[in-house]
Amino acid sequence: MKKKLKEHIEKLIPLSDDEFTFVLSHFTFEKYKKNDFLIQEGENVNYCYYVLSGLLKLVFNDKNGKQHIVSFAMEDWWESDFSAYFLQTKSKMSLQCIEDTSVYSISHKNYQKLSTELPKMELFFLKKSYSGHIASQNRILSFLTSNAKERYDQLLKQHPVLFQRVPKSLLASYLGVSRETLSRFSL
Amino acid sequence: MKKKLKEHIEKLIPLSDDEFTFVLSHFTFEKYKKNDFLIQEGENVNYCYYVLSGLLKLVFNDKNGKQHIVSFAMEDWWESDFSAYFLQTKSKMSLQCIEDTSVYSISHKNYQKLSTELPKMELFFLKKSYSGHIASQNRILSFLTSNAKERYDQLLKQHPVLFQRVPKSLLASYLGVSRETLSRFSL
DNA sequence: TTATAATTGTGATGTTTGTCACGCGCGAAC
DNA sequence: GTTCGCGCGTGACAAACATCACAATTATAA
Secondary structure: OHHHHHHHHHOOOOOOHHHHHHHHOOEEEEEEOOOOEEEOOOOEOOEEEEEEEOOEEEEEEOOOOOEEEEEEEOOOOEEOOHHHHHHOOEOOOEEEEOOOEEEEEEEHHHHHHHHHHOHHHHHHHHHHHHHHHHHHHHHHHHHHHOOHHHHHHHHHHHOOOHHHHOOHHHHHHHHOOOHHHHHHHOO | OHHHHHHHHHOOOOOOHHHHHHHHOOEEEEEEOOOOEEEOOOOEOOEEEEEEEOOEEEEEEOOOOOEEEEEEEOOOOEEOOHHHHHHOOEOOOEEEEOOOEEEEEEEHHHHHHHHHHOHHHHHHHHHHHHHHHHHHHHHHHHHHHOOHHHHHHHHHHHOOOHHHHOOHHHHHHHHOOOHHHHHHHOO
16 A cells, blocks of 8 residues: 555655655545545645545536536546645535545645655656646647547547446546437447 | 746745846747747657747647647746657647747756756746646636637637737637637627 | 436437638738 | 738538437445
8 A cells, every 4th residue: 555655656756765654654544435525615625635546536516516527536646626725725626436435645734844855756746747737738639639429439548447437427527528428429 | 038037937936136047047048930830740849938928829730630729828928848848759739939929948958957956946847837737627627618609708808818919710729619610709 | 125316328309510612801922 | 003812701501419308227225
């Protein structure tokens, strides 16, 4: 479990055992049940989460009460409402369990503390942030270049496991297409 | 001109005059003409740009030869093909002038050097990266929650100046809508 | 088990948006 | 000044997609 996070960080940054122990002391292990909320819309966002196991959805609820999936978060992914987390504002989104999920969480204070005390971790977070930005840009590109069926095929190719673990209605919401239209694609 | 960059950085990070002089020594001032390319698709991306004046478009060309506007970059914006810049791969996009444009450019080597020598600049880049990620996520949300007309209205509200400086066909491409459909919105 | 809710597929229909075709006005280049 | 290309609007039609309605199947909980 600890090993998982260490290996994850070491994909980007080399880390001695002592350093990792120090890093880990800034995190808290937590378990959540299906449908539990890690972040509730409208509240302060004090934590960022590294997913050890399970599956989360980052959701925006629009003024008509319709939910939109901004992102899924599986094993080895980092998730939070980053806007609210970094700018220390109220959340406009919620983060909820699709499955029972265990995470390492880090508070904003500990995040700042860790970045200062161990600068190479700041570099780690920077690299993670790049990746996130690049991933978002690719998702924007898929909206610009592809129609619903093509986006469906891309997602199926990139993350086939989601089609087994997530209700189709949520996949539809993630792809920006109606549940019915998505259902007709799988023929 | 130098003052502009200093003020821009100081919105996020305090900087002494000496420090700023040091920072600036890592940048190069450059001028480009309308239609010039700062980044050509398929080439290495060695520079990241801070726009002093003018206007750029970040473009992805799909397999059908259709151009898609990933982003505009105006005064005070940072732009590059970040994926290619940070991962040091070939560019999948091009960066081109919509107007005559002057920039400060920083090479990837100088960027790494600067980050190491002056850690607070690493924090600056980190904060910039957050903002970029958050902005991209908001753009994704606009695709998920809004139809073409609504996205048009949002852009008009957020960046009215673009409607004066950019051909409508490019705005259409940015919004993911056909030129004709966008034209019918402005009635 | 039984009842209850959630998930999924599918037909019918309407709306949104794209594509093709054309004309007009304006500015750049010669 | 004339020519040429570009930006922009607009009509007609086709394609993509949403919405509504309903049935069937599968999970979940009492």
